[in-house]
Amino acid sequence: MSHPLPQIMLNELDYSYPNGTVALRKINLNIYRGELVGIMGMNGAGKTTLIRTLNGLIRPSNGTVNIEAENIEPKSIGELSKKVGLIFQNPQHQIFSNTVAEEIEFSLKSLNLDKEKVRNKTIEVLKTFNLEKYRERSPLNLSGGESKKLAIASTICRDPEILVFDEPTLGQDAKEISFFTNLLKEERENGKTIIIVTHNIEFAMEYIPRTILMAKGKIIADGITKKVLTNQYLVKKSSLVLPQTRKFALKLKEIGIKCPDNIFSKVEMKNFLANYLKTKLTEV
Amino acid sequence: MSLEFLQAFKFQKKNSFIHNLDPRAKLLFSIVYSISGLLFTELVPLLVLFLTLIPLIFLGKMFKEWMRSIRGLSSLILIIIVLNTYFLSLAYAISMIIRILIMITAFSIFFLTVHPNDLALSLISMKIPYEYAFSFSLAFRFVPTIAIEAQNIMDAQQSRGYEMKQTGLINQIKNLFPLLVPLIVSSIKRAFNVAEALESRAFGTIKNRTYYYSIKYSVKDWMFTIYLFLILIISIYIRIQFLLMPEWMLWTLPV
Numbered sequence: 001m002s003h004p005l006p007q008i009m010l011n012e013l014d015y016s017y018p019n020g021t022v023a024l025r026k027i028n029l030n031i032y033r034g035e036l037v038g039i040m041g042m043n044g045a046g047k048t049t050l051i052r053t054l055n056g057l058i059r060p061s062n063g064t065v066n067i068e069a070e071n072i073e074p075k076s077i078g079e080l081s082k083k084v085g086l087i088f089q090n091p092q093h094q095i096f097s098n099t100v101a102e103e104i105e106f107s108l109k110s111l112n113l114d115k116e117k118v119r120n121k122t123i124e125v126l127k128t129f130n131l132e133k134y135r136e137r138s139p140l141n142l143s144g145g146e147s148k149k150l151a152i153a154s155t156i157c158r159d160p161e162i163l164v165f166d167e168p169t170l171g172q173d174a175k176e177i178s179f180f181t182n183l184l185k186e187e188r189e190n191g192k193t194i195i196i197v198t199h200n201i202e203f204a205m206e207y208i209p210r211t212i213l214m215a216k217g218k219i220i221a222d223g224i225t226k227k228v229l230t231n232q233y234l235v236k237k238s239s240l241v242l243p244q245t246r247k248f249a250l251k252l253k254e255i256g257i258k259c260p261d262n263i264f265s266k267v268e269m270k271n272f273l274a275n276y277l278k279t280k281l282t283e284v
Numbered sequence: 285m286s287l288e289f290l291q292a293f294k295f296q297k298k299n300s301f302i303h304n305l306d307p308r309a310k311l312l313f314s315i316v317y318s319i320s321g322l323l324f325t326e327l328v329p330l331l332v333l334f335l336t337l338i339p340l341i342f343l344g345k346m347f348k349e350w351m352r353s354i355r356g357l358s359s360l361i362l363i364i365i366v367l368n369t370y371f372l373s374l375a376y377a378i379s380m381i382i383r384i385l386i387m388i389t390a391f392s393i394f395f396l397t398v399h400p401n402d403l404a405l406s407l408i409s410m411k412i413p414y415e416y417a418f419s420f421s422l423a424f425r426f427v428p429t430i431a432i433e434a435q436n437i438m439d440a441q442q443s444r445g446y447e448m449k450q451t452g453l454i455n456q457i458k459n460l461f462p463l464l465v466p467l468i469v470s471s472i473k474r475a476f477n478v479a480e481a482l483e484s485r486a487f488g489t490i491k492n493r494t495y496y497y498s499i500k501y502s503v504k505d506w507m508f509t510i511y512l513f514l515i516l517i518i519s520i521y522i523r524i525q526f527l528l529m530p531e532w533m534l535w536t537l538p539v
Contacts, residue, residue: 057439077442086443092473093433094440096465106462110445140469155444 005069006030007193008054008162013063015049023049024060025217033161036184036194038204038225041214042239047197050214051164054195055084067162078110085160089167091151095139100131100150103139107154125157130179145176152183163187164195169203181207201229205243205264213238226264245269293353293395294428300397302344306505307398307406309512316512317390320519321383327375328533329522330382336515337389346396353392354385375537400425405499414493422478430471437466 013027023046031037039047052058053065056077065072072080088094097103104122113121126132129149134142139150148168156163169177184207187194198204204211204225211228213221215238221228228234230246242250245266252259257276263269297303302310317337324330341350354361361381368377398406400421407417441462448459482488522529 052439055443057442076447078445078447081443081445086439088436088440088443090436090440092470093437093466094444094462095469096462106446107444110447158445 007033007068009064009066009069010050010053011064011066013050013053013060013065015053015058015060023217024053027063027217027219029212029219029222031193031195033193034188034191035210036188036208037196038208038211039195039197039214040199040201040204040211040229040238040240041220045214045238046217047214048166049217051086051166051195051197054162054164055080055086057086081160082111082158083160084162084164085155085158086164087152087155087166087168089170091147094151094154095147097139099136100134100139100142101126101136103150104154104157107158111158121157125153129153144171145173148172148176149179152180156183156187161191162193162195164197166197167199168196169198169200177203199240201240201243205229205245206266230261230264293392293424295399296346296349296396297399298345298397300343300345301504302340302346302393303397304504305397305508306499306501307402308409308499308501309505309508310394310398311406312509312512314390314394316516318387320515321386321390323519323523324383325376325379326526326534327379327382327537328535329519330379330386333515333519334382334386334389337386337393340393341389344393344397346393349396350389350392353388357384357388360384374539378537395424401497402499405495405497408495409499415488426474430467433470434463434467437463437470440466 008029008031010027010029013024014022015024016022027046027050039050041047049058053060054067056072056075059073067080067083095103097106101122104125105118108118108121123132126135129152131146131150131153134146139147142150148171152165152168168180172180184194196204196208198208208225210223211221211225212219213228213234220237221231221234229240229243232242235242241247243264245264245268248269249259249261249263259272263272317333320333321330324333341347361384364380364384365374365377368374368380403424404414404417404421407420408414446462522533526534
């Protein structure tokens with residue numbers, strides 16, 4: 001994080017919905033280029049509203065959104081979508097073309113590329129996402145996981161510098177989640193900034209280095225995921241549950257096994273237990 | 285595209301004279317006002333009819349929602365003005381605006397104050413089979429849900445570079461596809477899900493069902509009905525005898 005200026009700067013954001021619900025209160029947030037940030041919190045905490053301000057779908061009632069040191073207020077959603085790719089929870093909300101390939105092409109059209117480039121890019125993206133075999137098939141017949149992949153592909157093909165995912169792991173099986181985590185790794189290597197809204201605490205613990213915790217439209221914590229999500233007070237305040245390894249560690253303490261507080265991941269827990277058993281066995 | 289005006293047709297629980305009326309009386313109200321509105325193309329009777337609606341809006345404590353429906357339909361109103369002025373005259377256009385305002389208001393008051401369940405009950409009391417009455421009320425129940433879904437679809441498409449601005453009629457129609465296809469597909473899927481959920485809760489297994497709530501035509505409903513019939517009879521009388529009416533009623537705008 002050697003960049004002096006944050007890529008995303010939210011300054012004193014306020015937003016209320018037309019029906020009077022206050023969704024964001026005085027949000028201040030800096031996100032640097034190349035970061036992978038998780039946004040967590042209970043339903044209605046303002047997570048989705050917050051990410052919608054990043055590409056102008058929601059214009060804050062107060063405060064400013066700066067992306068790459070530019071205030072986005074005068075910019076259209078179309079312009080902003082070239083920089084910020086927002087991927088929604090429900091892929092069915094965007095699928096409409098006759099074929100999977102056309103679905104990708106639709107996203108590329110607004111970039112004013114020539115036909116050849118659009119075709120090549122489509123082929124490349126379908127290959128990356130293992131969707132080649134469905135190329136000429138109707139996207140409406142894809143399975144849940146595959147249509148989610150297609151939705152992600154149709155945004156990533158536009159090559160935005162900031163990727164924002166709303167609940168990407170929801171309803172995904174283990175194989176699909178592992179595909180997604182590989183994708184995250186690749187995109188980070190390409191220098192992309194990634195923001196993920198999720199309820200999946202295990203996923204966050206394992207893959208997301210920085211977590212922002214929200215409650216009632218405010219940011220109540222912002223820091224290293226392992227610290228934020230193992231803080232019992234914060235976790236309770238945002239109606240989350242502690243990660244399994246933490247719950248397990250607490251249970252171990254209850255029965256008198258001294259489990260250190262810095263165990264967060266499943267691997268660390270496995271190693272600790274293996275060592276513990278080894279020493280116990282040698283004692284016997 | 286603002287779908288905000290759909291809010292103006294969504295039931296809101298309040299305690300007011302209009303809310304407490306029997307749904308059948310309110311259905312009659314919407315029908316009577318629509319017929320009366322359609323009887324006239326002249327400014328004065330339409331205006332008088334419209335003015336009789338204003339107190340009802342305040343009696344139902346729904347001025348804000350009503351304003352929202354009018355604002356939401358302002359583009360439709362604009363089209364009516366332009367077309368009527370172009371082909372006929374501005375005076376006629378203004379009459380037509382008042383006519384459409386009467387109809388929007390009448391139906392807006394109905395949908396704002398009648399709970400979908402009461403709507404079903406009133407249809408059943410008119411001997412409409414339960415399955416149809418239920419589907420009808422279910423359809424209204426889903427209007428706001430579909431409005432939210434339409435907004436989400438629009439957001440999702442805009443997030444990948446879709447832009448509404450297109451010139452030319454064919455382009456504009458083509459431009460609706462990315463919005464309409466997902467909306468129709470997800471609505472059909474939802475319909476199947478709802479049907480399955482209903483069947484798994486034994487919908488339609490018993491022929492003679494009983495109802496938890498009942499509706500009753502009370503004195504104030506009868507009084508309101510008499511008022512509505514008076515409006516209808518007077519409107520029809522004026523229409524038939526229109527040329528015999530006093531001069532002020534025949535007055536038209538000089539444009």
